[in-house]
Amino acid sequence: MNMAITGNRGMGKTSVLMKFEDIGRRSECLTLRLSNYEGNVKNIIDFTDYITANLKREILSRKPVEKKIEGMKDWIGTLKPTIGWRDISLTVERQQVVQEMFRERLAKLWSETKDDYKAILLLIDEAESLESVEGILTFLREVFQRISTDQKYMVVLAGKLNFPERMSESFSPLNRFFPSSRLTPFKEDEVRSYIIRKLATVDVGIDEDVLQYIAKRCEGHPYVLVAMCYLLFDSLSEKENHLTKEILERSDEKINARLAQDFFSPMYHPLTPRAKEIILKIASNIKGLEFTFNEAVDWVGKPKNFVSPYFKELLRKGVLNKPERGRYQIFHTLFLEYLKKMAEEEERKHR
Numbered sequence: 001m002n003m004a005i006t007g008n009r010g011m012g013k014t015s016v017l018m019k020f021e022d023i024g025r026r027s028e029c030l031t032l033r034l035s036n037y038e039g040n041v042k043n044i045i046d047f048t049d050y051i052t053a054n055l056k057r058e059i060l061s062r063k064p065v066e067k068k069i070e071g072m073k074d075w076i077g078t079l080k081p082t083i084g085w086r087d088i089s090l091t092v093e094r095q096q097v098v099q100e101m102f103r104e105r106l107a108k109l110w111s112e113t114k115d116d117y118k119a120i121l122l123l124i125d126e127a128e129s130l131e132s133v134e135g136i137l138t139f140l141r142e143v144f145q146r147i148s149t150d151q152k153y154m155v156v157l158a159g160k161l162n163f164p165e166r167m168s169e170s171f172s173p174l175n176r177f178f179p180s181s182r183l184t185p186f187k188e189d190e191v192r193s194y195i196i197r198k199l200a201t202v203d204v205g206i207d208e209d210v211l212q213y214i215a216k217r218c219e220g221h222p223y224v225l226v227a228m229c230y231l232l233f234d235s236l237s238e239k240e241n242h243l244t245k246e247i248l249e250r251s252d253e254k255i256n257a258r259l260a261q262d263f264f265s266p267m268y269h270p271l272t273p274r275a276k277e278i279i280l281k282i283a284s285n286i287k288g289l290e291f292t293f294n295e296a297v298d299w300v301g302k303p304k305n306f307v308s309p310y311f312k313e314l315l316r317k318g319v320l321n322k323p324e325r326g327r328y329q330i331f332h333t334l335f336l337e338y339l340k341k342m343a344e345e346e347e348r349k350h351r
Ligand SMILES: Nc1ncnc2c1ncn2[C@@H]1O[C@H](COP(=O)(O)OP(=O)(O)OP(=O)(O)O)[C@@H](O)[C@H]1O
Pocket: 007, 008, 009, 010, 011, 012, 013, 014, 015, 016, 194, 222, 223, 224, 226
């Protein structure tokens, strides 16, 4: 079975893949975790080359196959780069040839390695950057769908993927081939047990009100939780071994500043100028985290069709969530607080 894992920034997609990688290796699977295609993958051919090159590297770097390296040479010999095919706009016919070649490579790889491995696991992180390359995900589906079931390949996509969210595609072949799971925030008791468990390993205690404060403030967001805990722990002096309200108070500013610097600002700054303007307008008018599209249009004071493309951008970049039709949500309260500060600064500049 194959699958897709989706979730906002910092929700733990890469962490889950690392866990899968660990399980894969321990279960004697040939396991490959890929990310960082930017610049490497501009089309389908680049992609097949990228995967095969990485598979080759992985095989060569693992001990178990060493003895069989002779047999592998055969397979590796078939991995000549596919130069001559580097047209950006591949015709359908060519795509099919590439697909066929790639599938043959994978079949050959399986037949060469099946005595050494129980399965071959491809973990594809940051798959949203592949989604933007015309046809790649469909290509992946076509290739792996036609690989016979006795060739044991499993593909896991992870990223801020769009295809599972689009209603029109709920029953699409892509969704059926990569059934998706969305990573949701930790529940309060999960946050509590995480903190208590971690602190126990270093013999540090925590007051109930501090525990409650973190559990509430982080909203179950893994990145925010871990950052808060780390910064709080880091504020303990040599002699202290208990997290109290005073320690919390004295590190509060540092926590906000570091989250802004490491997490929120890298989300805000790459936005287009108009999207920035719009999100700041929303942040200065909003009550709570949720609002409707119509409210936003009022606050921005521009026509709907002007605002709407920027909403798409804000959704795509994970700044906004869309819990239901017409309703939106800023992804985290601490991010909203950051935005409010940015809005105040902007206003001061223009005064
Ligand atoms: N299950 C977990 N338990 C504890 N901490 C976690 C867990 N999952 C994630 N984290 C923490 O959250 C941080 C962010 O997770 P991760 O990098 O996996 O998110 P991501 O979804 O890949 O983010 P991005 O969208 O930026 O790629 C990790 O560095 C880790 O500290």
